[in-house]
Amino acid sequence: MESYDKPRRKSPEEFLKDIEDSKKGQFKLYIGSAPGVGKTYRMLQEAHEMRESGIDVVIGLIESHGRKETEALIKDLETIPLRDIPYKGHVLKELDVDSIIARKPEVVFIDELAHTNVPGSTNKKRYEDVLVILNEGINVISAVNIQHLESLHDKIQQITGVKVRERLPDTILQEAKEIILIDVTPEILQERLRTGRIYDSTKIQQALQNFFNRNNLSALRELALREVADDVDERIEKINEAQGGIPFFNASERIMVCVQYDANAEMLIRRGWRFAKRLNAPLYVLHIATKPNENHLKRWRELCNQFNATFIVEEKRDDRNIPRAITDIATKYRVTQIIMGQSARSRWEEITKGSIVNNIMRYTDGIDIHIVAESPNF
Template sequence: MCPAYRRKTPEEILQEIEHLKRGKLKVYIGSAPGVGKTYRMLQEARDLRNEGIDVVIGLIETHGRRETAELIKNLEVMPKLQVHYKGHALEEMDTEAIIQRNPDIVIVDELAHTNVPTSKREKRYMDVEEILKAGIHVISAVNIQHLESLNDIVEQITNVKVRERIPDQFLHMANEVILIDVTPEILRKRLKDGKIYHHSKIEQSLENFFTKSNLGALRELSLREVADDVDERIEKAKKSNGQSGPTGAHERIMVCVQHGGNAEKLIRRGWRIANRLKTDLIILHVSNEASMNRSAEERKKIHDWKKLAAQFNARFIAEQMNNRKIAQTITDVAVENGVTQIILGQSARSRWEEIWKGSIVNNIMRYASGIDIHIVSDYKTRES
């Protein structure tokens, strides 16, 4: 039976029903505090209210910003929950009150916030999860440094250990992710003008977290994260429509090497392209022989290619053809790994072989869709 017509299990049907009941999540993501995420959320809340949609403020931190506070006027703000901890009365978002109020949409700021230890849930994103389960739509915001997978990278860039983090999967399950992007120069000016932190923190912030190099690197991380997110969404949409092939939103380079004399040249050319595009590099070697049947010379070449690949932080794949044509094997690996550009050396086949067996390039183009192919000439330099 075709998989598309397989009868769904009762558990799968229940999961689909629960998914339909679930609220939708929109997340504004930025490279650093002060890019304008909260301001943008409140603007959207006012627009939604003017359209007659029931929207409330679950929690917003203005941080003393006058423009942000102005946007809250005339919007319904849910009272905060009083939480007692170590003799102090602290405030947190009242998740249960929001669920009971049951608006169409709730605005929740600072998604990575850690709740007071005596709270029902440890993190604010967990509160948001409960609100979504109740069928309420959520608009929230987070900065790139709070993503779990980027924690080490952010610390290396900024020398700051970010302790409040959210799982990457939570962001990836959002129905919509929107990047709020400003240049480091604009962000530093906002800081100097007192639009981000209190005046007492400005000089210290400019010299530490808000340096141009830090902000530039965090901005690049934000752009790449959102690009990857778009890539994944396009890929999922294509798969659900029965389509295959790369999306093209995020480049992936694959170099194909055989036992000719230009393999290392191809690897270096591939690295230069991948480095320029700031993307991943794959080195592919296709063989008719299983690894145990390769000659000593072949094993040594593969060992040398692996060493060179490691230098360039590239992934090396040795693929056996298994009764496939070489072009089909290359295409299979490319599609499986989401490759958008394939780099090949000039064919060593004679003109008669190409007529009899077919051009590898032409066959790849026939098998693959949406993949660019680069042919590197096999010129030889003269020894001096």
């Protein structure tokens, strides 16, 4: 008798989620390694192709940055006027979400996904505007560069020396039905820069010496290729599971990041998430303090929400030292790997009070500990 695996039945919650998702618009995202690779240009080419096929398309917002080729592609397309928002005595322009919803096109093109909206806008970030539009059943096509992903913030700063201020959660990638990587070599990108196709002539030399140097562009390109490859792997796993295959979930691995009040705390959370993502394992973030700082907690909680991590705040008690508190929480959540920054203790403190890492190892068995060194670039 032949045997076969019976497809897994969806739970009522999963079934209802599928119904809700079917009402939402489809999201397509173009990703590039750096400005000037051609994301916006390719988006506008697609807009023309769709219009010629009879699809109702509009431009919600496109940033041409003065590029003539881009501006030429915008002219013949219907554009939704931007919304005026008064701010500090000036009138600034932002995406008009309400007008797009009222117009209800089949597809709207919205550029610069990581943009931070002017104070007074309905949403803080443009990607939040996009989520609202998708929930109205309107399809959205957008674009972003790899350096704007939250989890890559520290890596990008280490590579380029630039602290990217406009960032968006990695979970936005999961909203996309399709992700397209626009890939060009560093040589081609530098040539576009030299010929004035990215920035005006006053910025070219400085850009070539800084962000657009060969090493930076090569590293950014590798990051973009790897990120999209990882996304493809995740989508294949989801399709396999949906078709009744055995889902891959590393149930034996649980990652915990320990953070304190130092400059590396957010970097550790991002590092922990990427580590957990590769292992397809749950992530926990632990903070132990006598008097928690609400400003720090707010930011860490926001990061944990972005990364689907469990944020744990534990009060430090006099009768329990830090290593013991960490191991108690690790045991409670069945953690298998702990990620920590370098100890702030001096060599003398480690001699008299003992190493935190050594004490954790003494109190536990079967937990791997990863120490992330501070980087002068952070």
